[in-house]
Amino acid sequence: MSKATILIVEDSFIVSYHLQATLENEGYTVVGKCDSGEAAIEFISKTSPDIVLMDIMLNGQLDGIQAASLIKNRFNVPVIYITALTDKDTINRAKHTEPYGYVTKPFEDREIFTVIEMALYKHDIESRLRQSEEKYFSTVNCISDAVVAIDRSYQISFMNPSAIAVTQWTLEEALGKPVMEILHLKDEITHDSPVNPIQCPIGMGNLSRMPDELVLVGRHGREIPIGESSLSPLLDSRGNFMGLIVVFKNMSEKRDHQNLILELERSRKAALIEGQEKERWRIAKDLHDGLGQMLNAIKMNAKLVVQNDSEGLNLSRLLDEAIQESVRISENLLPAKLRDFDLSVCLRSLCGSIAKTTGVNISYESLGENFKMIQSQKVNFHRITQEAVNNAIKHAQASSISVQLYEGNDMVRLSIEDNGRGITHDDALSGRNGLINMRDRAEILGGKLTIESDQRRGTMIIVEVPLEKLVLNEKN
């Protein structure tokens, strides 16, 4: 290994010369000699030596200690003092510059070589340590995961910038504070946090995943969902427990993204169902107002030209049947009432007509106001009722059904209750589309669908739509 390069800073020409000769004799390369601190700094800024031998008494404004301090701050070059000064003040000042050696004049040649070798070795090790430390530090600092180190007394000992951003505490404020104060966690769903989940693993000292669905309450009360969190114990070289490293992710963006996807899916479904209903409405209208009216007109005109004999009566009867058929198909597609009446009237009529055709006892109650909802919302309530009542009759073999509509000043609530045998597993599978369809429509309404079902009590379906989600027509 080639010997180190050395800079000598010494105001005495003779000492400097002797030192150079001694060092070169040992195989070191003396790359420069300066007699002032200023000159030394100038030199190092151009050519960086491996080590600096520094006298304390120098020419120029700076003394050796001041020069060493500047070198330490600006360049990564180790300094060894070589001086005749041994007074307490000097030594005290010198130690703050963290020198790699302090050799007093006069010195033995061997002595100076030993100190240089030790200094070089120590500096090398320290540089490498610092490099790896910097590497880890910058890694921890630039990752998007929040990293928080906690010591054994539950106090914050480190936070990376991501953790600072999430908690909204600055590093200075957070350091030394109890973990409960900085990492204020609570359960996202139940909203309670009886025990900070971090503290249990600290007590037990084992590796653990943190529970999912946690929210971190930031310093200013902002709640941020966090996830993919982990806890790792921090152990020293002898395996003693030193604290914990908490790593977690800020899930806000991911959550927003998921919500966006859900929202898109919802609006896609809404558009699909709305499109379907519009098409049904169009066909129903064409049948009812178009074909039906035309048939009526034909009947009227026929009356004027056809005699009132048996052929005439037969023609009239056929036309009546055709008219009734067009009305029936149209009503099946979409009842005309949904266009002309309040929801309550439409549902009463629906229940009445199902009761009439099936013989099942269906009671209908309406309470509260009668809102003037827009047609598409009425259609969704209507379809949910239709589906629920038909399921109760067809699948649950109910003999009695109770439909109740409440239009209050806070919400609209529709409940359909039957005394049937409940939704069985098979029904749920075969009737899946029906149940999903009801739920979709409730969601499109901006409301919530609840299904309670058991074999003994039958099924109860509740749809609740908050008033602010309703779109009302202007009052007449």
Next chain:
Amino acid sequence: MKKIKILIADDHALIRDGVRSLLSKNKELVVAGEASNGTDAVEMYHTLKPDLMILDISMPDINGMEVAQRILKSDTEAKIIILSMYDDEDYIDQCMEYGVKGYVVKNETGDELDFAVKNVLKGQNYFSSQVQKVIFRKYSSHVSRRKQKESDVKLTSREVEIIRLIAEGFTSQQMADKLFISPRTVETHRANLMKKLIAKNAIELVRKAREMQILT
């Protein structure tokens, strides 16, 4: 002699033509105007001031019931006959409530419209035979329903269960826990029961249930 002015409002030209030919048999009548939508119908009524209006319900903008309501609001004496495809009680009910003087279903014979026109012009009401049947059916079912309502309120088994627990002093949350249902469902039952038994609070609810021997 001054002829009797008639206004026809129907979005179908075929129907308007049909009505016009039916009316043309009576020489005292003259069709003063034809409207093909609700807005025009209201406007033409006010400008033409017809002696009689024959009005369809399903029209593209505002429906005939609303047209009748608007006209009758400012002119309670307006003579309006509804000529509609609907023979449904809700439509008939609504129109009668607004004060129309006649109602004829489109698939009925021309004679019905004739009668309606004649009677209404005389200042009487006329509801065709088909319409009368609907009104009568509604009335009779109403009477039987009222009788039934007075004697027994039909509660579902879930509702009976809830009312029993209310009587025992359970809170909604306790009931929900006991029955494995959500508090929301319990609240729904509670609200529905109050309505069914016409009670203002839980105490009244229990009292009424005892009276009706739902609770023993």
